[in-house]
Structures are given as structure tokens and as C-alpha cells.
Amino acid sequence: MKTAVDTATNATTALTFADFKEITKVRLAVSVVFSSVAGYLLGAYQIDFTSILLLAFGGYCMVGASNAFNQVIERDLDALMNRTRNRPIPAGRMSVNKAMGIAITLTALGVIALYVLNPKTAMFGAISIFLYTSVYTPLKTKTPLAVFVGAFPGAIPFMLGWVAATGDFGIEAGTLFMIQFFWQFPHFWALGWMLHKDYKKGGFKMLPTGKKDKGTALQIIMYTIWMLVISVIPAFGITGRLQLSIPAAILIFAMGMVMLAFAFLLYEKRNNTTARKLMLASVSYITLMQIVYVVDRFISF
Template identity: 65%
Template sequence: MSLGKKEIPLQKFLNFEVDSITPIHIKTSLKSMFNDFKQLTKVGLSISVVFTSITGYLLGAETIDYTIVLLLAIGGYLMVGASNAFNQVIEKDIDSLMQRTKNRPLPAGRMTVTTALIIAIVFTIVGIGILYSINPKCALFGAISIFLYTSAYTPLKAVTPLAVFVGAIPGAIPFMLGWVAATGEFGIEAGFLFLIQFFWQFPHFWAIGWLQFEEYNKAGLHMLPMDKKDKGAIVQIIFYTCIMILMSVAPVLKVTGNLYIYPITAVIILLLGILMLYYAFQLYKSEENTDARKLMLASVFYITIVPIIYVVDKFLH
């Protein structure tokens, strides 16, 4: 029986006609689907979150169980991927208004909402199950992270600048999640790891908010304090950067339970924090996007290097 030009679900999904199928078409379509999958789940961001979780695990573990490390990596990746997929489903129309996001799979029409939801739901169920196999607290924090990110932070962005504070909660879970995976407990140590990443998010995301202010404003998203691109917003960036630095060096004072760092480690972290402050003050002076970009990059460097420094310090004890 000849199919002729009639479309069937598979060919519609792959976006070519049955009678024109060639190995090149299949290869191109599969590559396109994989790229869309990476965009939907934000693979780069997911991997960075997994990295932070693993450093938290290394800080809390007395001995390294590589099975748990693997489960934490997979479960953490699925949790972040699910959150990102749900986020893009909810913000499909908003994403179509911004240059930075209009080519994502959903607003560009390359993926259906149903497909994205299936991916998000499967990732959620499997991810929570994997985290539960480590311990129930890990699964609980993973579920809280997805719920707050998708049900509170994402819709609140279109309502109030306070959305950034709400979003900072799920965003701060990965570092301490690793500690909970290692110990099965949420104590003062995990709390401080949470606070470091919690306060870090304000200078980081407000720097992004500064860079993307016009696009966010056009789309109706509130990503800067008081919805203003002014010195008042930068003062808050400086304030929260200072708190982040204090949280980061606090373990040197032996006030964070089993989480302790050497004085030299605290000095190194302090210098990294001062680097962020320098760029924040430069932004205050210039109010230019170039300095906001430097601050954003400095914040990424900070949250990448500080967990590594913590781990190195631990293994030097």
C-alpha cells in the first residue's frame, strides 16, 4: 500500500515525508531532536548543578561511595532537567517574545507541549525515585525544588521582583543536597551550604537581569529589585554579595559543626569574594552592561571554584 504524500504521526514528528526518507534525513532529524532535548532540559545548567551536588557529597562523606555519587548525579540531573522543561512549558508564550529564548523548541514550534510535558513528568518520577534510593530526605528536597521552581518562582516572575527570592530557595538546594546524600541528615553544615548558594544567586541573577532588562521588561518579567535598572538595584547586589562572602568564610570560625576550613582557605575565598565585589562596585560606577557581564562571569567563577576549594581543604585535614 502506497503512503504517497500522506503524513503519519512519526513523519510529522520528524518533519519529513515518508517517500523522501534517506539516511541523511534521519541523521539530521535525530540531531535536531537531540539538540532540542538539550535546550529543553538545559544540559549545561543541569551538569553544573550536578557538579555542585557532588562537591557537597564529598564534603559530607566519611568514605566515598561511588554508587551514591552516580545516583546523585543522575537523580540531580533529572530533577534540574524536569524543572527546566516544566518552566519552558509554562513560559512558552513569554519565551516567544524575547530574542534570547524565542528559538527554544516550544516557542519555535519544533516540539509540542505534550512532548515536553511527558519528558518533564518522566524526569520527575524517575529522578525522585533515584534520589529516594539514596535516602528519603534527598527525594523530599528534590521534590521541593521542582515544586517551588515550577509552581512558585516561574509564575511569580510575571508578578513581582520577589520571585528572585523564591527562586533562590530551589536554586540553593544542590550544594546541601550532596551533604544530605552523604550523611542522611540536614543539620547546621547543610544549612550553611544552602545559605552560601542562596545568597550567591542574588548578585548572579540580578547581573543577568541587568543585562536582559529590556527583554525581560518587554515580556513582563520582573527580574531586578523594584523593577528598576538603577543604582538602587546595584546597592542590593553589593549587600547580598557581602552576605554571601560572610557565609562562605564562616566555617573558619568553627561555628558550622563538622564543616570547617583552614584560615588560609578562608583568605582565598575572601579574595574571590572581593573580586566579585570589585565588579559590583564597577557596575555601580558605570551602570554599563559590560560591567554587569563581568560581574555575572565572576559570580559563575565563584560558585564553581569555592566548592572545589572546600573539598580540597577537607582532604588536607
């Protein structure tokens, strides 16, 4: 009897933890934490592991809060789409009140953790939550410009790490912000291309032309080019302390060209298979690019 009760308790705990990971979008949150830590390592004069832990914890809380608020707001629309109907709220495994409690708690914990680092970091974290939940989320059913608005909170993490390390927002943090800002467009439009039919069920307008056409593919190409250009600008010595060696810039440029090749392939093929390849290439690019930046910083200096 005791074994059966223990088994049921363990199963319930596992399900609750799984729902927490789902409501906070754990994989997205971890990728955001990775970007933030990369930014911190680029900006820090001296590495402080307590600061890294605070940044990681606060960053996860802020992303988790944004996603929880988002899922509360979009719960009825999530129930209409295949990719989201099994989320905790539309599936009935979590109440709206509980999800709101999680979102509010994570917001408070995140702001406090980031404030301990410095007030500017907390401010940018709070701005990220506000833009994501109060501007981007409502606009998704109104206009494709929602992706443009969503690119602002989406671009904050890389920059946030620099601000956490230095307490300053200057050309260095601005450059990191712009890299991730322009990266958002090919990444999310490739995802929007793949999920276009499902997004339409929820009324979301994610593609710039509203269609899987050459116009959307062309914009993906243009934003990929801008992303690539800005990614190598630090090699020219015009971005303050944020610098990039020539070998590192060549490597990043080569990785960006691979992503650009997939963007051109999408323009030619215009199918979901190619869009998926571009989306995966974009994820690989942003991760590897940040790793190259960090490794180059410690090798060069």
C-alpha cells in the same frame, strides 16, 4: 538512497538531542550536578561512586524536569523574547505534550534515584521542583520578589549533596544552603540587568527596583557581602563537621573580594558590560569556591 536516508535520520536524531538539551538546559543542569557532587564529597565519610552516580543522575533529572515544566508554562512569553524564542516549544520543534512527557518522566526518574540514596534527598529534590515551577515561575511576571523565592530551589543543590551523603540536615547542610542562597542574588540580578530590555518584552520583573539603577546595584553589593561572610564562616569552627582551613578561607575571601569589586564597579558604571563581568565573576566564584572547599576537606582531613 540509503546514504541520504541515513543522513536525514542522523540529522533528525541530532536535532532531537539538541532540543532535549535545550528543554532541560543542559549547562545549568550540569552546574547543578557539580554543586551537588561537591556537597556530597564534603559530607561523605566514605566515597561511594554508585551514590555519586545516583546523585548526578537524579540531580540532572530534577533540574531538567524543572526547566521543562518552566518552558511549558512560559511558552507564550518565551516567543516574545529574543533569547528564548528559538526554544523547542515556541519555535514549533516540540509539542507541549511531548515537553510535558519529558518533564513528568524526568521527575519520576529523579525522585526514584534520589530516594534510593535516602528519603530526605528525594524530599528536597521534589520541593525544589515544586518551588521552581509552582511558585517562582508564576511570580516572575508579578513581582521582583520572584528572585527571592527562586533563590530557595536554586540554593538546594550544594546542600542536597551533603544530605545525600549523610541523610541528615543540620548546621552543615544549612550553611551550604545559605552560601548558595545569597550567591543567587548578585548572579541573577547581574543577568537580569544585562537582559532587562528583553525580560520586559515577556513581562518579567527580575530587578529589585524594576530599574537598572543605583538601588539595584546597592542591593547587589549587600547580598555579595553576605555571601562572602557566610562562605568563610566554617573557618571559625562553628559549623559542625563542615570546616575550612585558614589558608582556604583566605583564598575564598580573596575570590569573593574580586566579585565584590565588580559589584562596586556596576554601582559606579551601571552598564551592561560591567553587569556581564559581574555575572561571569559570580559563575567563576561559585565554581572555584566549591572546588576549594572540597580540596581543603581532603587535604585537611
